Structures are given as structure tokens and as C-alpha cells.
Amino acid sequence: MTVIVSGSRVHSRLLGELLASQLGLKLFSVEGRRFPDGEIYVRIIGDIRGEDVVVIQSMEPPQNDALVELLLIVDALVELGVRGITVFTPYLPYARQDRVFLSGEPVSVRVFLKALRVLGVERLVVVEAHSERALSYFQGEVINVNPLPYMAKIRGFTSDTLVISPDLGGIGRAVSVAKAIGARSDYIVKRRDRITGGISMELGSLDPSGFDVLIVDDIISTGGTIAEASRMLLERGARSVQVLVVHNLNLPGALEKIRKAGVLKVTTSNTIPQPDIDFLDVIDITPLIANILVKWLR
Ligand code: R5P
Numbered sequence: 001m002t003v004i005v006s007g008s009r010v011h012s013r014l015l016g017e018l019l020a021s022q023l024g025l026k027l028f029s030v031e032g033r034r035f036p037d038g039e040i041y042v043r044i045i046g047d048i049r050g051e052d053v054v055v056i057q058s059m060e061p062p063q064n065d066a067l068v069e070l071l072l073i074v075d076a077l078v079e080l081g082v083r084g085i086t087v088f089t090p091y092l093p094y095a096r097q098d099r100v101f102l103s104g105e106p107v108s109v110r111v112f113l114k115a116l117r118v119l120g121v122e123r124l125v126v127v128e129a130h131s132e133r134a135l136s137y138f139q140g141e142v143i144n145v146n147p148l149p150y151m152a153k154i155r156g157f158t159s160d161t162l163v164i165s166p167d168l169g170g171i172g173r174a175v176s177v178a179k180a181i182g183a184r185s186d187y188i189v190k191r192r193d194r195i196t197g198g199i200s201m202e203l204g205s206l207d208p209s210g211f212d213v214l215i216v217d218d219i220i221s222t223g224g225t226i227a228e229a230s231r232m233l234l235e236r237g238a239r240s241v242q243v244l245v246v247h248n249l250n251l252p253g254a255l256e257k258i259r260k261a262g263v264l265k266v267t268t269s270n271t272i273p274q275p276d277i278d279f280l281d282v283i284d285i286t287p288l289i290a291n292i293l294v295k296w297l298r
Contacts, residue, residue: 008032
């Protein structure tokens with residue numbers, strides 16, 4: 001049989017409950033606590049020897065704690081003698097450091113994905129992992145779920161919307177959304193200074209005047225990318241700007257920065273816990289994941 005094991009943090013448990021009830025599977029929660037020196041302790045209570053296990057670990061900040069806990073959970077499952085391990089990390093941290101940009105840097109996401117594989121994880125399921133390159137470092141089966149077309153459709157964005165990626169690297173996301181709603185897509189040219197982290201943008205020949213624009217991206221971190229893109233689009237005559245993003249990291253000040261730049265609303269998913277505020281529209285993407293997991297249930 002297949003069972004679900006969720007990490008000890010609140011959002012991991014919540015996602016675990018949602019998926020377990022949609023799939024009719026038994027859910028085991030991890031007992032997690034800290035040693036006095038801050039080290040993480042986990043224990044999985046229950047008889048799951050010989051079972052196939054889907055581990056659900058939410059990776060919102062502080063993501064380093066979530067990472068260490070996940071590695072410990074996988075090792076505990078191997079010790080318990082489970083049959084197979086699938087890991088579902090709705091948001092994959094460190095994915096943006098998927099290469100050496102400046103000499104002397106690590107390929108951070110590779111470290112984490114290699115560790116999971118070496119420990120015995122067979123299959124990895126993630127939601128919008130920033131780049132295929134990031135996932136190429138996992139030498140097992142990988143499923144990268146793009147929830148943006150689903151999100152755009154259920155919120156009823158229409159074919160007269162202009163769908164914009166804030167950089168060339170994200171054009172595939174904008175195209176996938178545009179296709180789903182029968183709209184046009186385009187992109188902004190963004191450059192990032194790898195030393196200071198600062199960004200500069202150019203609209204080039206892109207003409208948003210008169211359009212209701214939907215900016216589509218994988219992640220809001222500081223909010224700088226979306227805020228700058230929105231400002232430029234409105235200055236160039238866009239009628240309105242909304243945002244559709246998979247992961248909102250919910251860092252202090254980011255949404256406010258985006259709101260002040262003139263964005264009407266941000267639509268995001270529940271890969272990461274979200275605050276309950278009017279400016280933010282949160283879509284549950286667990287039905288999409290349940291549809292994928294159901295294919296492997298034994
Ligand atoms: C960049 O490649 C990503 O797709 C996002 O656009 C970026 O990481 C967002 O970061 P921030 O919100 O800090 O501008």
C-alpha cells in the first residue's frame with residue numbers, strides 16, 4: 001500500500017491532510033522537536049515497513065530547517081524498511097542557484113538533490129521548479145508540475161488579456177498560460193547584476209497600451225521584479241496589471257511593494273502558507289498533485 005508521511009511543520013501537515021483525504025490514503029505525521037542546542041530531532045511513529053511512502057515537505061522559509069528535517073525523515077524511512085520513497089516538495093528551495101554564476105559559487109540545488117537520491121529517494125515531485133536544469137541534478141524520476149494554466153483557467157482570465165513574462169527565461173510559463181486562455185504573450189528583457197543583485201528592465205518593442213496585463217512568474221521573493229515590471233507596463237499605457245505567480249515566499253514588505261507599484265491583485269498557490277489578505281487570491285493546487293500521485297498508487 002501507499003501511505004503519506006508529512007513533515008512536522010504546520011503547512012506540511014495541512015498539505016498532507018488535503019492529499020490524504022483526496023487520495024483516500026493513511027497519513028502519518030512526523031514528530032519533530034529540537035535538541036537544546038538547536039539540532040533537529042524527528043521520529044515517525046507507526047508500522048510502515050514494506051509500504052510505499054509519499055513524503056510531503058513544505059519548504060517555506062526557514063527553508064534550511066525544512067531541508068534538514070526532510071533528509072532526516074528519508075533516513076528514518078529507510079531505517080524503518082519502507083518499500084519505495086517519493087518526495088513531494090511543493091516549492092523547491094535553492095533552485096535559483098542552479099549553476100555557477102560567479103567563479104567560486106556552488107551549484108546549491110545539486111547538493112540537496114544529490115543527497116536525497118543517495119539517501120534512497122526514487123521519485124521527486126515539485127511544483128514549478130524554476131528551471132529544468134535545477135531538476136536535472138536528481139538522478140531519479142522527476143515530475144515538475146506547471147500549475148499556471150490550471151490557475152489561470154479557474155480564475156477566468158480571458159483571451160483579451162496580454163500575458164507577460166518579466167524575463168526571457170520565464171517565457172515558457174507565459175506561453176503556457178496564454179495558450180490555456182487563448183491570449184497573446186510577450187516578455188520583458190530583464191538583466192540582473194550578479195554582484196549587487198540589482199535588476200534593470202527594458203520593454204523594447206513590447207506595447208502594452210490599452211491591455212489588461214497579466215504578469216506571470218514562478219516566484220515572488222523581494223517583489224522587486226514584479227514591482228518594476230508593473231511600473232513600466234503602466235507607464236507605457238497598460239490599462240491594468242494583475243499578477244499570477246506560483247510561489248509567494250511572503251517576505252516582509254514584498255506584497256506591499258507590488259501593491260504600491262499599481263498591481264490590482266496577486267493570484268498565487270498554496271505551495272507555501274499564505275496570509276489572508278484581500279490583495280492576495282490563493283488557489284489550492286493539491287487536486288492537481290493528487291491527479292498525478294494517483295497514477296502510482298499501489
Ligand atoms: C528570476 O529568475 C525569477 O523567475 C523571479 O523573477 C525572481 O527570482 C523574483 O525575485 P524578486 O521577487 O526578488 O524580484
